[in-house]
Amino acid sequence: MAQDNRSFESTLHDIVYSIDTGTGLKIIRVTLYFLFLLVIVMLYSATQFRGLKTEEAMDLAQLGRNMTPSGGMVTKCVRPVTMWKVSERTPGENPRIDDHPDLLHPPAYPAVLAAGFKFFEFVGADPFSIPIGSRSATMPAEQWVVLPINHIFTILTGGLLFLMGKRLFSREIGFLGMTIYYLSNVAWQDSISGLNISMATFFVMAAFYAMVVSMLNRRDGSTTAGWAVPFVLSVLFAAIAFLTRYIAAAAVPGIALFAWLMSGRFRGGTRFALVFIVLFMVLISPWLYRNFKISGNPVGMAAHTSLADTTKYPDTQFSRQLHPNFSFGQFSSELKKKWVTNYSENHQSVLPGLGGGVLMSLFLVTFFYHFVRPQVNYLRWGIGLSLLLTTFIAGFFSESSIRMIHVFWPFVILYGMAFFYILIDRLDLGVRLYNVGLKCLLVALAVIPLGLTLMPPHANHPYPPYYAPFISTVSGWLTPREVMVTDMPWATAWYGDRISIQLPKDLDDFYEINDYKQYISGMYITTITKDKPFVKQLLDGPEQSWLPVMSGRTPPDFPLKQITALNRQDQIFLSDRDRWSAGGPVAPAQ
Template sequence: MNEPSSASRTPFIIILILLLAITGVQYFFNFNGLGTDAAMDHAQIARNVARGQGMTTNWLRPIQMVSGSTRAGLNPFLSDAQIHEQEAIRAGQGETLVDPEKFNPYALRDTRNAPLNILTEAAVFRMAGVHKFDLWSMTGSSMIYLPDRIVAGISCMFFILSVLSCYYILLRMFDVTIACFTCLTMILSNLFLQYATSGLPQMMMLFFFAWGIHFLYTALQNKEENRAFLWPLIGSSICFSCVCLTGWIGLWPMAGFLIFAGIRFKPHGLYCIPGLITLLLFLAYPIYINRSLSGGFFGTAYYTIFTGLTGNEEIAMNALVSGSIPIAAQKVVTSVINNILTQGDLLYENLGNLPLAMVFLLALLHKFKRPEVNQSKWGIFAMWVPAVIGMAIYTSNKTGISLGQIQILFAPFFTAYGTAFVLNLIARHSNKELISILRGGVLLLSLLITSLPLLLNLPHIVRVGILTAGRGIPAWPPYYP
């Protein structure tokens, strides 16, 4: 086991300085406001939570309006005359037509989003004081909305924590070279930096996912050394359950984790039970809320299945008949297969343009010397396969940043294993003098391929950022914050 030592402090300090510098440039100079509807959706719900209104949303979805009003005792398909007639009858009895505690069209309870990212934003909003109405207006000459910067700042914080966590975890799994190289590729990848200021929950998911891998690795190591591995396995289950609470798409890799735990740890099938119980405990309250508000366990989150199948979630969200599936079964199968193939075609882009991450699939054929490292790669693969299926179903944007695109979670670990595999091949070269040259050349070339788009644009980003520091450049097309 390669424990962190004083020898690794200098690389760590270099990584930390570069991480803070590049993230600072992205946040202060290259951020132009929230640019995805999902980030805006999370932010407006977090605003309502900070104001003491609970998980309520101002994003009106017809299917939720119909469901909520029906459960409150109002048939929304009645004519205006019939509704007024019912209203008059109830008024004569001293009652209202609809109980506002059960249904309020101006404060619909959200059943679409996972709560953890929203609650984190709400807590920061509350501490910053932006829950007060007068602070939610655009002031001064700045064209960037202040709470937008706060949301982006939260994402940046988790990006920094994720990179530092990956450094520690990969240093323990491999060595300082692989840990440093992997973290450098994360810092210099345009896609990672876009997610870092997007306001999407991917960076928080990556933080919990990385520690889930850490505890899984610890459990495998303890098993090889005939030590107790149940508690690390439960720690891994807690981390992956937090991934699920940050984004519902995390349920797919969680399913892969449960399958792997059930197969890898003997007696077979027994050790997936603690993980399943942990997941159910974490999901109990959201499921209860969804059940009470919509009648279903998954609420309106269920209808996001149409995002990948039809390319547009609103097709289902705007449907007035709950439970209808506006797509033929044959087309469902075809769409899922096509989307899985598309995920494969765009794997390089969705992994952050990290060349050695693609080598992970070849590294599966390589047997690493340490059993826990060798088994961890199969655990990661077991989570990645169902994640690809989930992304095929729930993601309309097959490339770029998207709420349902989580290839970025696997990118650091794919890169680490791919790098270890390539370096092992180089180490077998008969000419010992060429080994160090080949190692340095491969790592430098891979790093240049990843970082070149950022490095070429960095002078322009800094120059424009300095010139527009007082007002900023807003996202286009603009929106009402």
């Protein structure tokens, strides 16, 4: 019996010791840290997420909803400009409205969303149901699929940042870098946007990290598998990053430069860089071939979107062109002006905006400092090259492309923190409390943007023009086989699950589509068009042919004779017959 008591006391002592200093303490710390992270995620989501707010986010979500093994990347958000491109490559100039191929986005992010949607359908839940009379402005799929998937990628990116910091610098720098990332407004802002930036950030980070592991293992004399496996993984991650967002291809030269420098510039390094690029091209070639077969361009019409919101195609005029006439001279002159305009308007929020500018400033200074470890210097030059390429290319495209600079935010944190530690060591303050205080000050400065964001007032619902129950009800007036024309086809395709053609640039193009391409059963016009400047846009501008339609004075030969005003005259719906009386009035947007 005494032996049993001693065994019990010994076991209890081991447990107490483990909790105090051993494995148990680590488990408690990790658990508390995870709970802290969970609180940040829930608090940010609760105060800032009110549903998808951008055209691109809804467009990507509806692509995921439509994606099936047999259908592939088909879209219900049909733009006149893509109708023109598909018609050029299809016998009989058929725009393929019913299974319209998407020519604007790569497939990886919609495929991940599709897997999430299928999981909920598999367990018997409908993530797309919006109850009639619901006051929520979001669809369940946004809250339970889109948002969690992006949060998962953000959390995984923080984990990679820790591993990278631990491998290149120290465990403490990796841990503090990860913590700052989780406390940064930049990371969670991208995470709740519904865009593919969080996923692209993770795979770009993973591609760089796998190459670091590969090159360091090779340098340290590891087995062939020890460096070849992470090398192949780096190629795979880079390919997935490209298939998540095309501009992520800017990371490839940076990774190849790092491999070239680490392998010896004149001792076979070129071979590793070329193998990386060749394998990358092999992995992405099936998707490039798909695009070329459909549109004659390896990236579809993604490059053409650089003409959107230029002086020749202001606002949404580019995507509404049914008979565009593009030329090299047009591209050249318009893109020069657009690049300058983009950065003249956004320069204050591009690079300095990362983390309030403190860590960004430290990161830029590291390019004038030589680290002791060569791999740290080589990686910095690779990251710098990719960052410059991203900044240059993004200037020709949309605001969300410029936000892709956020992909390099983890690297900015890591190098900024490392240089800050070097400065502290050079100061030689002596008293440990001073060092701890300076580190806490840096963390506090980096966290200020997040703190200000979480303070009231919180985010508002995205109406006008988006209100999920309203859009779902209006879209339900059409059957799944019918087609509507609207000025927000991305929203009716996502919330209403209806094939939606974007409002053409003028009435003549509408007649051509209705008479020769696809019969139109309804037209849904919202504040996107109605709120445009009256004289400059509606009376004498590009929307003048639509002004009589919006005013209820349709031309005699207009096919949609029945009209109803919606939501206190904010919107109108036109159809070939009365589809709304039997269902009662639509509840106004909140």
